[in-house]
Amino acid sequence: MARYNPKETEPKWREAWTAVDAFHAVADRSKPKYYVLEMFPYPSGRLHMGHVRNYSMGDVIARYKRARGFSVLHPMGWDAFGLPAENAAMERGVDPKAWTYENIARMRDELKQLGLSIDWSREFATCDVEYYGKQQAWFLDLFERGLIYRKESTVNWDPVDQTVLANEQVVDGRGWRSGALVEKRKLNQWSMRITDYADQLTDDLATLARWPDKVRVMQENWIGRSKGLKFRFHFANTRAGEEVEDARAGGPAGFSDGLEVYTTRPDTLYGASFVGVAADHPLAQAVAAKDPAAAAFIEECRRGAATEAQIETAEKKGYDTGLRVKHPFDPSWELPVWIANFILMDYGTGAIFACPAHDQRDLDFCRKYDLPVKPVVLPPGADPATFEVGDEAYTGPGVIYNSQFLDGLDIEAAKAAAIDKIEGQDDGEGATVFRLRDWGVSRQRAWGCPIPVVHCPTDGVVPLPKAALPVAHPVDIEFGKSGNALERHPTWKHTTCPKCGGPATRETDTLDTFVDSSWYFARFANPWAAEPIDKADADYWLPVDQYIGGIEHAVLHLLYARFITKALADTGQLSVREPFAGLFTQGMVTHETYRRQNGEWIEPKEVEIVTEGNTRRATLGANGEPLVIGDIEKMSKSKKNTVAPEEIFDVYGVDAARLFVLSDSPAERDVQWTTGGVQGSWRFVNRVWDEFDSQPETASTSEPDAELRRATHKLIKQVTEAIDGFRFNSGIARLYEFLNLLKANPAKGAAPAILAARQEALSAFARLIAPFTPHLAEECWARIGGEGMVVAAPWPNFDPALTEDATKVLPVQVNGKRRGEISAPAGAEPADVEKLVMADPEIAAKLEGLTIRKIIVVKDRIVNIVAA
RNA sequence: GCCGCCGUAGCUCAGUGGUAGAGCGCAUCCUUGGUAAGGCUGAGGUCGGCAGUUCAAUCCUGCCCGGCGGCACCA
Numbered sequence: 051m052a053r054y055n056p057k058e059t060e061p062k063w064r065e066a067w068t069a070v071d072a073f074h075a076v077a078d079r080s081k082p083k084y085y086v087l088e089m090f091p092y093p094s095g096r097l098h099m100g101h102v103r104n105y106s107m108g109d110v111i112a113r114y115k116r117a118r119g120f121s122v123l124h125p126m127g128w129d130a131f132g133l134p135a136e137n138a139a140m141e142r143g144v145d146p147k148a149w150t151y152e153n154i155a156r157m158r159d160e161l162k163q164l165g166l167s168i169d170w171s172r173e174f175a176t177c178d179v180e181y182y183g184k185q186q187a188w189f190l191d192l193f194e195r196g197l198i199y200r201k202e203s204t205v206n207w208d209p210v211d212q213t214v215l216a217n218e219q220v221v222d223g224r225g226w227r228s229g230a231l232v233e234k235r236k237l238n239q240w241s242m243r244i245t246d247y248a249d250q251l252t253d254d255l256a257t258l259a260r261w262p263d264k265v266r267v268m269q270e271n272w273i274g275r276s277k278g279l280k281f282r283f284h285f286a287n288t289r290a291g292e293e294v295e296d297a298r299a300g301g302p303a304g305f306s307d308g309l310e311v312y313t314t315r316p317d318t319l320y321g322a323s324f325v326g327v328a329a330d331h332p333l334a335q336a337v338a339a340k341d342p343a344a345a346a347f348i349e350e351c352r353r354g355a356a357t358e359a360q361i362e363t364a365e366k367k368g369y370d371t372g373l374r375v376k377h378p379f380d381p382s383w384e385l386p387v388w389i390a391n392f393i394l395m396d397y398g399t400g401a402i403f404a405c406p407a408h409d410q411r412d413l414d415f416c417r418k419y420d421l422p423v424k425p426v427v428l429p430p431g432a433d434p435a436t437f438e439v440g441d442e443a444y445t446g447p448g449v450i451y452n453s454q455f456l457d458g459l460d461i462e463a464a465k466a467a468a469i470d471k472i473e474g475q476d477d478g479e480g481a482t483v484f485r486l487r488d489w490g491v492s493r494q495r496a497w498g499c500p501i502p503v504v505h506c507p508t509d510g511v512v513p514l515p516k517a518a519l520p521v522a523h524p525v526d527i528e529f530g531k532s533g534n535a536l537e538r539h540p541t542w543k544h545t546t547c548p549k550c551g552g553p554a555t556r557e558t559d560t561l562d563t564f565v566d567s568s569w570y571f572a573r574f575a576n577p578w579a580a581e582p583i584d585k586a587d588a589d590y591w592l593p594v595d596q597y598i599g600g601i602e603h604a605v606l607h608l609l610y611a612r613f614i615t616k617a618l619a620d621t622g623q624l625s626v627r628e629p630f631a632g633l634f635t636q637g638m639v640t641h642e643t644y645r646r647q648n649g650e651w652i653e654p655k656e657v658e659i660v661t662e663g664n665t666r667r668a669t670l671g672a673n674g675e676p677l678v679i680g681d682i683e684k685m686s687k688s689k690k691n692t693v694a695p696e697e698i699f700d701v702y703g704v705d706a707a708r709l710f711v712l713s714d715s716p717a718e719r720d721v722q723w724t725t726g727g728v729q730g731s732w733r734f735v736n737r738v739w740d741e742f743d744s745q746p747e748t749a750s751t752s753e754p755d756a757e758l759r760r761a762t763h764k765l766i767k768q769v770t771e772a773i774d775g776f777r778f779n780s781g782i783a784r785l786y787e788f789l790n791l792l793k794a795n796p797a798k799g800a801a802p803a804i805l806a807a808r809q810e811a812l813s814a815f816a817r818l819i820a821p822f823t824p825h826l827a828e829e830c831w832a833r834i835g836g837e838g839m840v841v842a843a844p845w846p847n848f849d850p851a852l853t854e855d856a857t858k859v860l861p862v863q864v865n866g867k868r869r870g871e872i873s874a875p876a877g878a879e880p881a882d883v884e885k886l887v888m889a890d891p892e893i894a895a896k897l898e899g900l901t902i903r904k905i906i907v908v909k910d911r912i913v914n915i916v917a918a
Numbered sequence: 919g920c921c922g923c924c925g926u927a928g929c930u931c932a933g934u935g936g937u938a939g940a941g942c943g944c945a946u947c948c949u950u951g952g953u954a955a956g957g958c959u960g961a962g963g964u965c966g967g968c969a970g971u972u973c974a975a976u977c978c979u980g981c982c983c984g985g986c987g988g989c990a991c992c993a
Contacts (some may be wrong), residue, residue, distance in 0.1 A: 053952065183991050264922055264988080271921075271989055278993080302930050313993060326993090366991080392991045402993050410919085485992055682930095714941075715931060721924095722930060726942045733956095734941090783932060783940055815933080861937050863974070871937075912936040916973050 054739035056703025060825040063839075064165055070840045075123040075169040084120035087571055089599030089607070090127045093175070094134065095153035097160040099639040099685055099723060100600075102713040107636055107778065108598050109166045110712065110821040114773050116167065117817065117845035123591050125574040126161065126168045128154050128175035131182075131498045132563045133211055133227060139497075139529035146497045146529060150177055158323035160696065165704055165824050167841070172577045177564035181573065182499040183520025184582035185566065188500060190513050190623045195567050197243045198491075200511060203492060207235040212533055213494045214239060216562060217487050221608070237440055240492040240559060244613045248273055248484045250627075251612055262630035262718070265604045272605045274485025279316040280399065281471050281478025283325055283375035284309035286384045302336040302373075309333060309375060309387070312398030312483055316472070317464035319582055320406040320453035323416050325375050325401050325522075326368070326388045330395035337389070339372045344369055344389065351391045366415045367391045372733045378477050379454065390415060391444040398483050410443040417441065426452045427461065489610065491562045493622060496535035498560030506547035506554040515548055521556070534558055567607055568614035571597075571629055581806045583623045597630040604635065634776055637720040641691040641712060643680035644668055651690035652677055654725075655697075673780050693723055705823035706732040712822055713782040719819055733896055735826055738819065742830040750805040756856075758807035761791055762814055763852035769818045770845070778822070785819060809834070814846040862893055863914040870896065872913070878906035887913055 067073065075085070088108035091101060109832070112124035135146035154175055162170075174181050192198050206215040210230035214237065219226040222299075244251075252275050255266045327333050329351035338345035347369040368388040377383035388510065392411055393402055404412035406712070407425040418422055425439050427448040434451050450456045450464045459467060469480045492501070500521040502514045516519065524542040527535045536542060536558040547554035569582070575591040576584035601745075615629040644652040658671045668677040685692045698707045710731040717720035765788045772781030792811065795804050807847065810835050820827035821839045831840045853874055860883065862870045870893045874883050884905055887893055900917035907913050 143934095267921065268988060274989095274992060276992075311993085315993075390991095392993095394992065399990045404993085409993070411993075414991095483992085600989085719931085724930075724942075727930075730941050736952095738957095777932085779940095780932060784939065859937085863936070865973080904973065906936095908936065912974085914936075914973055 053069060054736050054826070054829070056705060056735070056825065059829045060165065060704050061818075063345075063825045063828040064840065066828070067165075067167075067841060070650075070839075072370045072839070073122075073124065073167045073169050074171065075125070076121055076586060078121040079590070081119060081121045083591060084115040084596075085123045085571075085594045086114075086115065086596045087125065087574070087594045087598070089597070090129050090567070090570060092132065092134070093128045093130055093153040093156065093157050094149055095156055097157055097164075097695050098823040099693060099695055101161070102164065102707060103639055103721065104598060104600070104636055105161065105164060105166055106708045106712055106822075107634070107717055108596075109164075109168075109708075109824075110773060110778060111596050111598075112167045113150065113824060114819040114845070115839070116818070116841070116895050117843065122167075123167075123574065124168050125164070125172040125577075126170065127173055127570055127574070128157075128177075129563065129567050129570075130154065130175040130177040130564055131547045133213075133495065133497070135771075136495060136497045136529060136535075143529075146527075147177065147523070150175070151915065157702055162661065163696075163699060164708070165706060167824070172574055174570075174573070176499075176563070176570065177497075179520050179522045181570075181577075182566070183522070184513075184573065185499050185561070185569070185764055186502040186519050186521055187516055188582045188618060188621070188623065189561070189565075189570070190516060190519075191623070192242070192617055193503075193513050195621060197617055198240060199243070200240055202236060202238050203236050203490070204234050205239055209233055211495075214490060214492055216490050216606075217562070218714075237492075239490050239559075240561075241488040242613070242617075243487055244489045244610075245484060247613050248275065248486050249482070249617050250616055251486075254612070254628055256634060258628060258631075258633070260872040261630075262633065262635055265601070265608065265633060265809035268604045269609055272486065274611065275482060276314050276484075277480070277482050278312060278314035278342065279312060279465075279472060279478060280312050280481040280483075281316075281378060281472045282310050283378065283385070284308045284381075284477075285404070286374035302333065302338060305333060308477075309401055310399045310478070311401040311403050312481065313403060315405060315408065315465070317450055317453075317456065317461050318408050318426050319377075319379060319403070319468055320450075320456065321376060321405040321407050321424050322385055322403045323406050323412065323423065324386045324404050326390040326393050326404055328393040328395035329389055329391060331389075331393075333373075333387070333401070334371075336881070337373070341371075344371060347389060351389075366411065366418060368415060368419060370419075373453070378472060378475065386421075388415075388419075388781050396487070397485065397653070397763045406443065407439045407446055408443050410445075411912070413439065413441070413443040424452060425449055426456075426591065426893075443739045451466050465807070489562075489613070492559040493562050494558075495535045496523070496529070497609060499566060499839050500536070501559055501561060503557045504545055504547055504554040505557065506550060508552055509547055509549045509554075511547050512547055512554070518548065535537070536560070564607060564610045565614075568610045568616065571617075572618070572624060573612070579598060581623075583618070585625075588623075589625050592624065592631055593626045596632045596634065598634045598636060600638070601635040608633070611689050634717065636717050637715060638684045639723055640682045640720050641685050641693060642682050643689050643691045643721045645678045645680055646670070646675065647678070651688075653690045654693055684720075685723070702728055702732040703735065705826045706735050709734065709782065712778040712806065717776050717778050717781060720808045722738060734786065734789065735823060736828065736875075737824075737913070738790070738815075738826060741789065741797075742816070742833045743793045743814055745808060745834060746797060746805065746836070749804050752806050754804035754807035754810055755795075755801075755803040756807075758791070758795055758804065758811060760852050760854075762811040763848040764805070765811075766814055766818065766846050766848035768855045770848070773821065782822060785815070785822075788815065799873050816840060818841055858910045861912050862887055862890070863912065864893075864896055864900075864917060865915070876910055878909070880909065883907045883909075885912060887915070 059615050066162055086108050088104050100629055112122050116122045118678055119361060130150050135150050138144055138149050139146045196213035206220050208215050208228055208230055210228035215225055220232050223232055225232055250274050255270060329348045334348055338348050368390040371387045373387040374384040375387055406416035406423045423439055425437060426433055426453045428437060429446055429448045450459050456464045456467055472478045502521045504512050506512050524539055529535050543556040571594050572583045572588055576587035611629050616627050617625045619627045644657045657668050658673050660667050668679045670677055683689055706728060710728045711721055714727050736866040765784055768784040769781045815841060816827050816830040827840045856876055857873050858876050859871055859873055862872060872886050872890055874886055902915060902917045904916040
């Protein structure tokens, strides 16, 4: 018996697929379409196990759907702009472009080795001028529609990467890439009006039925829509419209319209205790201009807030400005105006009214400064005469009281009534507020998509005409210094104004790389098109039916892509309003970590593991030095717990590696890479080959064994359902079990009926393993004389009648405990089953001395006798 | 603090309102011309805890405990 040799068979089949162009996507309108896409990789130059898992999953779906008769689009590209290339340029003096394309070439080879069913003819990189030139074209369309604008704004500045970051790219006050503490700077910045789409982006989440709830919740939280009331307080001793210069004597200059606040709880207005503004609020600034103590307090607030953790635990502090405002429902009721450190300038209006009884922050503040606390929401069952709020605000449901015209209403009705009243007084209106901010897309980097506008001394900011596109990078960029190399370039930025023809300078900011990845899926529909998106092809292929990638993009990439899709739909370039109909977020590949006693990380391949009973010990292979086995963590260079895919391919073959990352955990969960695990997959590959190799080449014509047939059809059903449900591990588990069954019915010396049943079983099996281990599947298919290649073979069908057993074994319980079993024909009626049970002597013995109260028969499943 | 996920064999994980499973590991044995390999057999589980619903709960419901992730002074 010859051993299976992946080193020979795997390249052979890859060449065979390429020779017939097996994965070429054709928009065949006679078939249903299926677009499978995995998040495209950044070309770091090295394939890692996370890629192997991600692309193997997509490949399972793509191969499966193709076998099911879909015309499948499964493309691949490169998210190729970005800082690593510039960093490499600075560190090693290489050209970012050359560095990037070399990485792409290396990674393409590695990806191809994985045997993915990809249409490589559509490949592109976002740094191809053919791609980013098209991006510049739709940029101009969005600019024209007013969706892109330029404004002076306070931005997140990453001092290490020397660039601006979007809010989404700041994690715990640090840059998402560099980890450097982010600074605030004022800069002229390009922004996209994602907030125009905040409502749609929230509402349409409900249409994304095949997205994980978790991701939808994360996006919903990120957008942070809240409905409430914006309204103005009038200053107490100033008539509206009158400006009084003295801050202490009335409303300060510039606030003649009053002070606007935002609240989601207008129902609690009668519980108001004070009005507060953020330290950065214009009112606070106005007060501080004349009040040194206020200025000192504001300064103190600014110093305090460094990290999220500190903000969270920071003590509430305030400064009484001495200003007073009138309560909107009772002009004789005056409320003090405080500057408070817990109020955020960039949410709502930067000013609030505080209702301490029903908001914990307000309560903490009022207790500290001894301000009144009056409850206005009465919890169900509480006594209005005695209900009090101590140190815990009441935020639950209830009935409004102590509130004049709102008394007796529930919370929602009271909110509506309060908003009506305020609107009637012309003091404000119901309002929706979002946490989401516009997307700042300017980056002060050269290795990105140039923004196609010029700055003209006469005409200001002027967009280029489309005929002037693409705006390509100069070929001789001088990297190697920090900051923007496009800005430093001696000639590139000097050009003429398309409007007046006079001298002008090009915009030297480039676009955030998340712009590049916000529409690439649409370009794949026709990457050769002259327009950014070919409408007919996009209409056929989009939306992406199944998108697969990491959970880390739950907010950033997936939100931006949804926004750009909607914006491009509004410019008429796309018909879909959501890019990804189905989303799957796969888990990471993890590995145990190993350290020397001095804490130095050690790579897995240098480690030897010894197992004694149930304890495992690790030693350094070279000298037997004992090592510490650490936590199981995501594979990373810093912890040195990586396993290089190519080394695994070399030893076990690609199929075993693919099989392992798919089999050992549910796809959405992390999978722990272990040597034992991949060896198990390798053994499976070999045992599968043994079964095919031992089957006689001459076909058996006898009637197939019924039991093995049924098992085969059950297997087809189970594996089909497992793939449909993204339960790859579960499908593979069924294949393992079935292989054990084949081994229990070996070809050697088998009866003709078994051989015939094995024939059908192997034919199905080869096709069922094809999505997971495509090379092995081809070799097996060829061995049993299958027609053509598996890639072109239809998915096996199961006969539903054969997925059920003719005879069922029913456990018989007495009072819920198993006391025996009987055999009954499938579908036997309860009354007949009852007779069988009663006729069974063993069960009769168990029932001796007991009175039968009730017999429960669940058809084809179980019998339970309740007796006493 | 809020939201979500998870807790089943030594490890990593399937699974189901009705007989508790796989891979790896472990043990015994066989093979010693598949040989730094292959095979047989087996041990091992109050299905995180408590209560409820049910004829029957690992599964459904509630509460609690433990772990992980996201958001977080968002008015």
